[in-house]
Amino acid sequence: MRDPALAPPSVPPLAGGLADSLFETATARPALPMLARRPAPGSTVWEQVTAAEFRDEVVGLAKGLIACGISPGDRVAILARTRYEWTVLSYALWTVGAEVVPIYPTSSRDQVEWILRDAGCVAVVVEDEQGVMTVGSVCASLPSLRHVWQLDAGALDTLVARGAPLPSAMVDSMRRIVLPDATAVVAYTSGTSGRAMGCALSHRGLASPCDTLIAGWGHTVAPPGEQGTVLAFLPFSHVYGLMIQNLCVRAGLLMAHEPTTTEEALSSSLRSFRPTYLYAVPSVLEKIYKNFLRAAQQAGRGALFERAADTARDFAAALERHRLGRGPGPGFDLRLQHALYERTVYRRLRTALGGRVRRATSGGSPLSRELSLFYEGIGVYVHDGYGLTETSGGLTMQPLGREKSGTVGQPLPGMEIRMADDGEILVRGPSLFQGYVGDEAATRRVMRGDWLATGDLGHLDDENYLAITGRKKDVIITSGGKSVAPAALEQRLRMHPLVHQAVVVGDNRPCVGALITLDPQFLTHWRAGLALPGDTPAREAREENALREEVARAVAAANSAVSRSESIRVFRVLPEPFDVAGGLLTPSMKLRRDEIVRTYALEIDAMYEARAHRRPPAPPREPADWEDSDNVFFR
Template identity: 35%
Template structure:
């Protein structure tokens, strides 16, 4: 009997519901659906093409580009023939692309467009194993015989029989390498996380049960597919449940596409939710008189209603009546306007999210379920479930996993979703996998009800000149609760006291400037600085003297991916912030 794998499940969906929509792409002003039958056929054609091009069991392909059907088709095709895909973030430089393609030893690279092709051409001379670059649909051939259009690529497999393809698919072992997820490089060069077919299917099965994912659900694919979380929501989960995926046109058009699609399932990193929070909050702030009073009552009722549901209790009749009333007056209108008119599961992950953001959306009848995990355990370690959620925590342990806190406070995980190890890195694997336990590098604690709370990163611990160990994350999360603060990085390793680099929330800062008639660069404005100082003072009051921020600098610009302070998934690269703002940091410690 053939092994249970994600590619095998795709062909099962094609038999069960051949004409049902598998994925949708916006073309000529409308969303065009591709059925499961055609999706499976495209994967088979791509798999046969790879076989014809000499990809053996264990070979890899690399993929560079925004979320597109071709991205997913090649990903699943590579797995189907016993190979492994390796995604590359679309924001990567030519050098970063070279590193991953070389490290993964890929013979084939799929790129989205001419711009991404340019990166490949720039470094191809240093990639002796790379034989072909394939272009996604819509990009003309370059004239280089090594560069293939998508259609040219698919025709390469014309001589490979269906039987040969299915023989490779049937031979895939559940414990074999299925995909390489390259880490975003917050602590050094990216590492290739090796995930098995069993890792993927087990995680998809449990996730489907937890959120009751069905063929009638749909999601919007827009976050980087190089990240395991987006792969779960775009590839493994939908293939397992038979649900539909809409591919966003671009990250810039995500908000517009969200309003059009009205997905039932939505995953966002904290920055996405924070931007939505800022936009909706500003709109609600424009309400006057009776409308303002109704909105305030609605949000209070929404928070109370979901607080009860999160404890798996039944709201009292009065609260239920209020909820139904405000659904007609407020919730339904706001959700529809943003793109959540049909949303039933909203998830946040990849980085910590502020409690006030979760509280805000619960007040609008949009409870956000925070998930915590890492690439090394296929995405989830813990999850705030419907009926078992607690804001400020990252939920109870994911069902089927053993999660423990080591003596030094590190979160450790054991279970069917823990990875095989790091690709070509036995030393790194040995440091991270101890007797089957994944050492996450995160610090945490369980409360008395079994909810996991993240308290920091082992490698981010600041040791002051006085020898005090301080976890900066708690301070930074506190600072980011203020509407003016978009990012905060606490400094102080081997220093006498703590300081912080503050990045302003541009929308909130501009709104304040407009209201008060402020002029000039906002980061230099004394009134803006006084507001930030108040935020710092409020946070300082919650900590011991040695943990207080003595000085801060408001950055003259936002952190960026291109400037090196953010990973493609918008995590802060602390080391790069320290390097890029060294002059400002030194000034805060100058006598």
């Protein structure tokens, strides 16, 4: 049964394309600020762009695209970071009925060539000279490609100048013939294994989750009477980032762009722009938490922060029990403690996020319940979202007033979710993709009638809340036949401040193992805090032992949530983190598990062999017979 708290007011059906909402807002509220941009890179000043100014920029650029021969149905790729021009360009392309093909700016030469050729792009917009060189090196194999435009070389100004003689009425007439079911975006999947596939997403599909969220939850983005503000820093090359952009434009929120996702750049933008709502991914929220902890420890207040964090989680858990009708809420002592830490700790933490954020959404991969409770406890409720490229973005949302951390909420109105016999999540609804471009066989493989097989595993509880447990293809089967979903273990490992990344392995092995990388910044801070005496060789040996013990504690903490047969029995700490450049992460920062296992095959073999050599000649018959986790480092 659908939860009435989740049912928003009825959403009118889409009558045209995505660009229409901009033109409607510009007509009805021309002075409404919609975009914010810096006058110079790194500036802490933000200049506002009104709806009318935004529309006029889109019209001028659309005329330039028409003058260059861009027609309805043409595909134009955008190879750039999240920046102001991305938004103007995408809306100009949708205005003339063209299809946007986002490409991650970190994509390799081969990936760029594959997407441009597979999509049949007639033009590509790149950010800088490096992008020009990448595209130039593959142009010979791209017969359809007619234009390469470089943002940093003033390409948009050139296009506007070229289209100036054309009447604006031409743009308006083209916009009015864009149909809701026309393709708006061909979004290529991250490709954690094999070639990336282009998901055709319609204007209707991309608008549907945005309009549903605006109707039911739009009032939560900012305090009553204030315009909501959002800092967009996630890649628009990913459907999550693209959904944020479209949601802001359709809801009339003020959106700023931060193309650089370094800690310093993001912190500066949050403090200067001061968003009211935060969209992030778990790795960003984990990093923010670890930075809070590190800063507290450096100030000699680490113990205070940890007590405040525990109180925040306890307070949020008590609030949750109350709103779900399972408890009385925080008791007097807990409320008193929480009020004390609100004055001394929590307010300062919110200031680091700009000071105005009260709610947030995390997407891309599961967020741990512990982290969700921490943020709610400090005054920033984080909703863990769920969606796929094939669903045009979000599928679920928390019912207001009955939010449940550790889940991704309930299906959005209009979306249906059911579970297959093997635990795979199946979905259907108005935001489903139109299919994989040029690959009907692949489309048929993921469709079960009108239900999409997501490849994700999860379960619906008796109140219809969905919890994600991992990817179907990631499940590990040990040689003893035990099935282990790695996501929960990896998530708990990353909660330790020293752990940066974790990959659980163990297919056809006698037990579960893990490859671990360390957080460089926190590792430096941790080493500085040891202050071990003695000469250099002795001190380094003691430091290595201390580090080994600390990582072993992180593994033990992760193991405490699972059975012995599912626990990590061996692990190895690697000297370098997994990254996109090395091909071990997707551009959306997901682990390429198969590639990681191949790359570190020798280390994985050595990890298990080192354990076996310490055992008696007769091998154990069951994984449960293995002793405590090995402390194995690879330097």
